[in-house]
Amino acid sequence: MNGQGLIKGLGITFKHFFQKEITEQYPDVMPQLAPRFRGCLQFEFEKCIACGICVNSCPNNVLSFETEKDENSKKKKLLSYTIDFQHCMFCNLCAEGCPKQCIYFDHNFELSSFKREDIKMVYLRPAEMDMREEESTNGQEQQESKEQKQIDAMQKALQKNPGKVLSKILEQEEDIIILSELMQSDEKTAGKIAELMVKDKEKAAKVAAGFVNKAKKNRAKTETAGEGGDAND
Numbered sequence: 001m002n003g004q005g006l007i008k009g010l011g012i013t014f015k016h017f018f019q020k021e022i023t024e025q026y027p028d029v030m031p032q033l034a035p036r037f038r039g040c041l042q043f044e045f046e047k048c049i050a051c052g053i054c055v056n057s058c059p060n061n062v063l064s065f066e067t068e069k070d071e072n073s074k075k076k077k078l079l080s081y082t083i084d085f086q087h088c089m090f091c092n093l094c095a096e097g098c099p100k101q102c103i104y105f106d107h108n109f110e111l112s113s114f115k116r117e118d119i120k121m122v123y124l125r126p127a128e129m130d131m132r133e134e135e136s137t138n139g140q141e142q143q144e145s146k147e148q149k150q151i152d153a154m155q156k157a158l159q160k161n162p163g164k165v166l167s168k169i170l171e172q173e174e175d176i177i178i179l180s181e182l183m184q185s186d187e188k189t190a191g192k193i194a195e196l197m198v199k200d201k202e203k204a205a206k207v208a209a210g211f212v213n214k215a216k217k218n219r220a221k222t223e224t225a226g227e228g229g230d231a232n233d
């Protein structure tokens, strides 16, 4: 029938004319993106441990970094991290392998730039990171030196008045005398007890009891051997 095609076409036109518009008004209105949409690679410098898994898993050599050995901690220190995005194929292998989740894709898809070099992203070590690490090392050193002073003071107190100090971790008078004698003959034992009394009193009590029990057993053995020798005579 003549005009059938025209009627059909007009039908489609009218149908779409009354339908809700679905054209995305980008860039005035940003599109709705799927949660796993891969836009631009992001990198969090402070979380990175410079393990190199991302660099080794990238098939296109997009990623690279520079490190140096930290003089204080003797650990590897990340200096810079580079993403040469122009070769990236959005495969996500780098992000999947990262144990610290410090490299990942965000939803930014507006990646065009006038110069090729601008696509390259270079992250440099933030100065605050070094300052924070230095402060933490200093704090740790101060804590260690304070603890060492306390241990030295405890060792002196143990030498001066062992009975009084050891009564804090041993109840029996006999045990206190045994441990005092042990510490007088062995500096290592004295050092260990002093250190534990500063760091962990409960553990010091357990270790002291162990030393005393061992000394008692040794004494009993020596006495038995002595008696055996006397009987043989």
Ligand code: SF4
Residues within 6 Å of the ligand: 057, 058, 059, 060, 061, 062, 063, 087, 088, 089, 090, 091, 092, 093, 094, 095
């Ligand atoms: S997404 Fe793929 S190609 Fe891009 S940097 Fe990561 S591993 Fe390399």
Ligand code: SF4
Residues within 6 Å of the ligand: 047, 048, 049, 050, 051, 052, 053, 054, 055, 097, 098, 099, 100, 101, 102, 103
């Ligand atoms: S895998 Fe992650 S933690 Fe390891 S170097 Fe790469 S970004 Fe850093």
